[in-house]
Structure formats: C-alpha cells, structure tokens
Amino acid sequence: MGVIRTKEDLRTFRRSWSGESMLDLLEKNGGRILVNWAIGVGKSFNLDNVLEAAIREDKYDLVIVLSSRTQLVEERRWVRDPPQDIRVVQLKPRPFLACGQERDRDWKILEKGRMGTLGRRLICNDACPRREECFWPIQYHSDHLEGTKVIYGTQALVTAIPELVPMLKRKTGAGSILVLLDEIHFLQKEFCRKIDRHALTPFVSTLQDLQRREPSGYNEEWIYSSELLLHARTEDLRFPDWRFSFLDPAWVLEVQKVGWALHRQRFRFLGYDLRQFGYSLLPSRERDSDGTIIFAAKPKIPCNFILYSAIADPQFVRFRLGIDLASPFSERPIQTRPDGMVQPGLQNRCQEELPEKSQANSRLLRLPYQTSLERGKASFVGLEAVLPGNMQGGHRGATTQYGTWSDPGDHRRF
Amino acid sequence: MAAVSLRPRREPRLIRIDANKTLAVLVDATNVTVKLHYCTEPEIRSFIRCNGANCVACRTGKSVQERILIPVYLPASREMGTLSVETTRRPGALGPQLIWLQAKRKTSMAAISIHALKYKVEALKWDDEDEHFQAKVHDFRAHVTAGRVDLRRLYPKVDNDRLAKVPEFVRTLAILEGSDGGDSD
Numbered sequence: 001m002g003v004i005r006t007k008e009d010l011r012t013f014r015r016s017w018s019g020e021s022m023l024d025l026l027e028k029n030g031g032r033i034l035v036n037w038a039i040g041v042g043k044s045f046n047l048d049n050v051l052e053a054a055i056r057e058d059k060y061d062l063v064i065v066l067s068s069r070t071q072l073v074e075e076r077r078w079v080r081d082p083p084q085d086i087r088v089v090q091l092k093p094r095p096f097l098a099c100g101q102e103r104d105r106d107w108k109i110l111e112k113g114r115m116g117t118l119g120r121r122l123i124c125n126d127a128c129p130r131r132e133e134c135f136w137p138i139q140y141h142s143d144h145l146e147g148t149k150v151i152y153g154t155q156a157l158v159t160a161i162p163e164l165v166p167m168l169k170r171k172t173g174a175g176s177i178l179v180l181l182d183e184i185h186f187l188q189k190e191f192c193r194k195i196d197r198h199a200l201t202p203f204v205s206t207l208q209d210l211q212r213r214e215p216s217g218y219n220e221e222w223i224y225s226s227e228l229l230l231h232a233r234t235e236d237l238r239f240p241d242w243r244f245s246f247l248d249p250a251w252v253l254e255v256q257k258v259g260w261a262l263h264r265q266r267f268r269f270l271g272y273d274l275r276q277f278g279y280s281l282l283p284s285r286e287r288d289s290d291g292t293i294i295f296a297a298k299p300k301i302p303c304n305f306i307l308y309s310a311i312a313d314p315q316f317v318r319f320r321l322g323i324d325l326a327s328p329f330s331e332r333p334i335q336t337r338p339d340g341m342v343q344p345g346l347q348n349r350c351q352e353e354l355p356e357k358s359q360a361n362s363r364l365l366r367l368p369y370q371t372s373l374e375r376g377k378a379s380f381v382g383l384e385a386v387l388p389g390n391m392q393g394g395h396r397g398a399t400t401q402y403g404t405w406s407d408p409g410d411h412r413r414f
Numbered sequence: 415m416a417a418v419s420l421r422p423r424r425e426p427r428l429i430r431i432d433a434n435k436t437l438a439v440l441v442d443a444t445n446v447t448v449k450l451h452y453c454t455e456p457e458i459r460s461f462i463r464c465n466g467a468n469c470v471a472c473r474t475g476k477s478v479q480e481r482i483l484i485p486v487y488l489p490a491s492r493e494m495g496t497l498s499v500e501t502t503r504r505p506g507a508l509g510p511q512l513i514w515l516q517a518k519r520k521t522s523m524a525a526i527s528i529h530a531l532k533y534k535v536e537a538l539k540w541d542d543e544d545e546h547f548q549a550k551v552h553d554f555r556a557h558v559t560a561g562r563v564d565l566r567r568l569y570p571k572v573d574n575d576r577l578a579k580v581p582e583f584v585r586t587l588a589i590l591e592g593s594d595g596g597d598s599d
Contacts, residue, residue, distance in 0.1 A: 224514055225505050232503045241506035241532050 004041065014042045019053025022046060022306070026178075029326035031304035034314050036329055043308040047180050048077040050306060054178050055086060055149050060304075062174035064151045064165060066158055068185040073152050089145065091153035094136050103128065110260075114269045117249065118256035145171040155186035158299045162191075162276055165301050179305035184312045187320040191298050192284075193276060197291035199268040200230055206259040206267065214254070221245055226274065229293065237285040237293065244274045281322075298322055425568050426485060426494035426554070431508070431533070435525040438486035438497065439540055440516060441551055444558055446483050447501075448566045451476040455582045463571040470577035474586040482509060483565040485554060487547050489523070489540075494554050496565055497526075506532035 004010050026033055037043050047065065054060045067073045073090065074080070082088045094111075096104045103123050110119040124137040131137070138144045145151075151168055158164045169177055207223045225244060229237075252271060259267035276297040277285070284296035298321060307317060307325070314327040429436060449464040451471040464471065464478055472478065484497040499509040508526070515524050515537055523540030526533065542548075557563035577583055 220518070224510075228503055228505060228510050236503045236507075239502075239504040239506065241504055243505070 010041065014045065017046060019046075019049035019051070020057070022050045023053055023057075023059055025328060026304060026306060029328055030324075032323065032325035033306055034312060034317060034325055034327040034330070035306055035308045036310055036312060036314075036327060037308075039310045041310075043310070044072075044075070044182060047182055047306075047308055050178075051078065051150065051180060060174075060176045060178040062149060062151065062169070062172050062177045063180060064153070064168060064177065065180045065182065066153055066155045066186070067182040068155055070154055072182060073154060076152060078150060079152055086150060087148045088150040088152070089148045091139060091151060091157060092135065095134065098130055098134065099123075099128075109265060113260075113265065113267050114272060115256045115260060115267070117252045117269075118260060121253060140167075140171070142171045146173050148172045155181070155183070158301075159186050159189045161272070162297045162299045163279070164299070165303060169303070177303040179301055179303060181305060181307040181309075184307065184309045184317065186299060187312075187317060191296040191320075193273060193280070193295055193297050195229075195270060195273050195277065195293040195295075196268075197230070197293075198266075199270060200226065200293075202259065202263045202267050203270045204230060206255060206262055209262060210254060210258050213258075216251075218245065218248060218251060222271075226270075229274075232287065232293075234286045237287060237295075238282045240282060243278045244271070247271050247275065424557070425563050425565055426496045428498055428568055429486070429488070429495040431497075431526050431528050433527055433529060435527045435536075437489050437523065437525055437538070438495065439489060439547065440512065440522040440524070441485045441487060441494075441554065442522075444485050444555065444565075446565050448481050448483060448569060450479045450481060450569055452479065455580050457580050458572065461569050463566060463569050465571070465574050465577070468574065470574045470583055470587070473591065474583050475590070483568065484512065485565065487550055489544075489547070492546050492550070494550055496568055498568070508533040508535070511535035 004013055022035075035043060035046070037046075051063050051065060054063050065073070065076060067076070070092075078086075078088050079090055094107065096107070099107060106123050107119055110116065110123070120137045124131060124134065128134070145168065151172070153164075161167065165177065165179060168174075204223065204226045207219060207226060211219050211223060222245065225242065229242075252269070255271065256267075256269050259269060277293065277295050279300070280295035280297050284294075286294050288294060301321065301323075305325075314325065314330060318324055429438070449466075450461040451464055451469075452461050453459065453471065453476065461479075462471065480501045482499045482501060484499055486495050486497055487493075488495045497508070497512075499512070500507060501509060503510055511533060512524065512535060515535055516522060519537040521537050521540055522542070523538040525536040525538055528534070554563065578587075
C-alpha cells in the first residue's frame with residue numbers, strides 16, 4: 001500500500017503491520033530499521049504492538065522504549081496500563097518537588113558536580129520523610145532493575161548517558177535487547193563533551209588523597225590515566241589506548257566523599273566523563289588553548305533497534321549514530337494523500353490519537369537539522385508527510401527534499 | 415656523497431623492544447633528549463640528529479621527532495643498553511609508564527614488551543646492591559662524566575654541508591627557497 005485514502009485504508013494498513021510482522025521485518029533487515037511512516041499513520045500505536053509482541057513471544061529479554069518527552073512516555077500502552085505479569089519500569093527524573101526546598105537545593109549543588117551517588121547517601125537518607133516510598137534512591141540499582149522486561153524513559157537519558165543501553169543490559173541481566181526509539185530528538189542534540197582543566201586538577205588530587213588513605217590498584221589505574229590526561233596534547237589524545245576502568249560503585253562513593261570534603265563546590269566527579277572520553281571518536285578529541293579537553297560521545301545502541309520517525313533521513317541517522325540501518329519503507333513511502341492535501345477526516349483522527357506528536361512534528365518541520373559534527377555545514381532531512389492543516393496555516397503539504405543547506409536561517413525551501 | 419655511517423661508537427646499544435619481554439633496570443639521572451629527523455633518502459635512510467639553527471633537513475620540511483634516551487642495565491646479558499623513548503603522553507606509551515614505575519612503584523627494574531603499539535611495563539623487584547650492576551653503572555657514569563660517552567651519538571649527525579649535497583634535498587630547497595639547486599644527477 002502506497003497511499004492511505006480512507007479510514008479503512010488506515011485500519012488495513014495497521015493490521016498488516018502487526019507487532020510480529022514488524023519483528024520479522026527487523027530480523028530480515030539486520031536488526032536495525034527506520035520506520036518513516038507519515039504522521040498519523042500509527043507509529044506509536046505500532047511501537048506498542050512491537051513491544052508487546054517482543055515480550056509476549058519471548059523474542060527479547062528486555063525492551064527499552066525511549067521517547068522524546070516524558071508526556072509521550074506516559075501515553076504508552078504499558079505505562080498507562082501495566083501488565084500484572086511483566087516487570088515494567090519507567091525511568092524518571094528526580095522528583096524535585098517531593099524533595100522539598102532544602103533538599104532540592106542541596107541536590108542541585110551535588111548534581112552540578114555529578115555527585116548523584118553521594119547525594120543518595122547524604123540527602124536520600126533516613127532523615128528524608130519520603131524515603132520509603134520514593135523511587136529515586138533505588139531507580140538505577142541492579143537489585144531494582146534485575147529481571148525487568150520493559151524500561152521506558154526519555155531520550156534525554158541517552159543524551160546524558162551515552163552508555164545507557166549497555167548499562168541497562170548489565171543491570172537487568174538481559175541477554176537480548178530491543179530498543180524502540182520514538183522520534184530522533186536525541187540525534188539532534190550536541191554530542192560534544194568537555195572536560196575542563198580546572199575540574200580535572202581537583203579530581204586528580206582527590207584520587208591521590210584517596211590513594212594515600214586507602215591504597216588500591218584500581219584507584220592507581222585511574223590516577224595514572226587521569227594524571228597523564230592533565231598534560232596530554234591533542235595528538236596524544238587521539239590514541240585508542242585511553243580506556244578508563246568500569247566504575248565500581250563503592251569507589252565512586254568514596255571518591256565523591258573525599259572530593260566533596262576537599263573541594264566542596266569546586267569538585268566535579270569526572271568518572272562518567274572520562275569513561276565517555278575513552279569511548280569517544282578519536283578524530284573528535286582535542287585540547288583547546290585553555291587546556292579543556294573536547295570530544296564527541298555518540299549514544300551507544302549495540303543491539304537491535306527500531307527508530308520511528310516520519311521526518312528522519314536514513315543518511316542523517318547513519319551519520320549521527322555511526323552505524324548502518326535499513327529503511328525498508330523508504331522504497332515505498334506511505335503518504336496520507338498523493339497530492340499533498342489533507343483529508344479532513346483523517347486529520348481529525350490523527351489529532352485525536354496523537355495530539356502532542358502532531359504539534360511536536362509541525363514545529364520540527366520548520367527547523368533544518370544542524371549536525372554539530374559537520375562544523376559550519378548544516379543538513380536537512382527529507383519529508384514524506386502531509387501535515388495537519390491547522391498546524392501549517394492551511395491545507396498544505398510538505399515535499400521531499402534532500403541536500404545541503406547553507407544558510408540555516410533560510411526557510412524558503414520549506 | 416658517501417653513505418652516512420650508521421655505526422655507533424662506545425655508547426650502549428639501542429634496545430629494540432618487541433613482543434618478547436626485555437628485562438631492564440633504569441639508571442638514574444643520565445637521560446638525555448635528542449631531536450631527530452627520519453630521512454628516507456638513499457644516501458641516509460635512517461634517523462639523523464637535527465642540526466638546530468639552519469638545519470638543512472628542517473628547511474626541506476622534514477618533521478622533527480623528539481626522543482628521550484634512557485640508559486638501562488640489562489640483567490640478562492649483564493651489559494648496558496639505551497632505550498629510545500618517544501615523548502608522547504598516552505597511557506600505552508613507554509615514557510609515562512617508566513616514569514610511573516620509578517615514582518610510584520619504587521623500583522627500577524621492569525619487564526618491557528610491546529603488543530599492538532601498546533607497551534606493557536611490569537614492575538619487578540631489583541637489588542641495587544648487585545655487584546655487576548654497580549660496576550657497570552659506575553663505569554658508564556665515569557665515561558659520561560669524562561665526555562667519552564654521549565648517548566646522542568647513537569644517532570648519526572650529518573653536518574649541513576653534507577646534507578646540502580644530498581640530491582633530493584638540493585632539489586627540494588631549490589623549489590621551496592628558490593635557490594639554484596643545480597643538477598646533481
């Protein structure tokens with residue numbers, strides 16, 4: 001089916017692409033596909049079906065669903081109505097309102113220094129009246145995540161923690177994982193990271209202090225590489241032998257305790273940043289004139305995944321993720337109307353079912369996609385969709401275009 | 415022009431590190447730094463020392479590589495040797511690991527090997543009171559103090575006059591600096 005003209009067409013189309021058939025399609029295409037159906041065709045509906053089929057038929061041990069926003073996560077079928085027999089977890093941000101003003105203020109200081117482990121120890125302790133009922137202290141614990149079959153979260157998580165997927169695999173004990181990505185917001189974010197020299201120096205002195213108190217070979221390895229990083233030049237940074245050890249939770253807590261005691265607000269726990277640096281792209285690494293280390297850390301998705309997006313260009317996704325993926329629907333694009341006009345009935349249906357999605361996408365359409373790694377160049381993605389009329393000031397459609405965009409401020413071609 | 419002689423003098427030989435472990439004891443405070451050019455020209459085909467100001471190799475655009483020459487005692491063969499260490503600061507490089515060995519491990523003996531461009535330096539216990547070691551190091555230091563040994567001489571020095579006669583250098587300088595290189599062929 002190339003064109004959906006009526007509601008019946010839409011129903012038929014949705015039935016033809018059941019969760020099971022999508023999983024078969026995924027398998028036939030090497031385990032990584034882009035589903036670029038037009039807005040309103042039912043990508044989110046399909047995502048829910050795929051998730052259910054993957055778990056109910058035991059095709060995967062764990063399914064991770066990453067949506068662009070919390071609101072969209074909360075619209076998902078198993079978030080609204082979790083099954084009784086399957087362990088489902090929704091990863092959420094810290095409940096800052098529940099923390100109370102004073103605790104929230106303390107938390108923000110520690111969060112700025114990436115000292116969440118210390119925060120859980122110092123702030124989420126027995127003195128907190130909500131400790132027993134609060135999810136936050138245990139959200140990322142292996143004990144809490146072990147055996148979980150479905151994890152929901154926002155794409156902000158994978159932006160903040162590029163190793164999120166491998167981390168969840170380890171903590172849940174899952175063998176096979178499927179990641180379902182609802183839209184491409186995480187690919188539009190900056191992958192560039194910085195390690196400030198003024199943060200690295202207190203970090204190293206903290207490790208040295210810890211070594212004097214409690215000598216260990218593990219800590220010594222961290223000191224060796226971190227000290228070396230203080231003096232490394234750009235050409236030194238671009239060797240592949242910068243690898244920082246797996247973060248031992250007990251060590252993380254000790255370093256944060258000592259760092260906080262020695263340096264207070266000046267301390268930033270760099271363990272996570274240094275791990276990401278170790279996995280970063282070699283040509284992206286450099287030391288600037290201030291001594292700041294700059295690098296690009298791409299999100300790691302080392303497993304099967306389906307990316308749902310009406311507007312993502314496969315080339316753009318391949319470039320940003322650095323991995324290949326198939327786009328089985330690009331060869332037979334699904335349009336709501338061939339002439340770019342919106343059928344009112346269909347439009348209403350789309351808006352009833354996906355109100356937030358339509359708004360989000362209409363906003364995205366006006367923005368060319370800039371890629372941070374291209375430095376100075378911008379690219380824009382192709383469109384194969386018809387927009388709801390009231391979103392575009394009339395019943396107008398968008399057309400497909402591919403190419404480079406020299407002036408991000410010029411929207412005339414859209 | 416005659417080919418450059420690559421034969422070293424009485425300086426301890428350069429040690430080539432490979433996948434096999436080489437046992438080496440670091441000898442304190444006698445390290446020297448040297449700047450080198452690698453020349454592929456048929457008349458040279460080796461590392462040569464940079465001549466500093468107005469160096470012909472520099473003028474032709476040859477890159478400069480800095481090396482630290484570290485004298486070591488080789489307990490297996492009971493002789494002195496020299497490690498030529500790059501100044502790069504990466505975790506798998508030899509230099510930073512040797513510095514770490516001395517500063518943190520409080521020992522001077524290491525088993526050194528290299529795998530996939532990554533050096534492995536294992537700390538080993540060493541008895542500084544070993545008589546043979548003491549004698550060799552004493553002799554070496556005496557030669558250095560008297561000026562009879564200079565580790566830099568492990569790499570040949572070719573003066574600018576001789577370098578200026580290497581045909582490829584002549585032609586390169588003629589293009590880069592516009593001088594009349596003539597025809598050396």
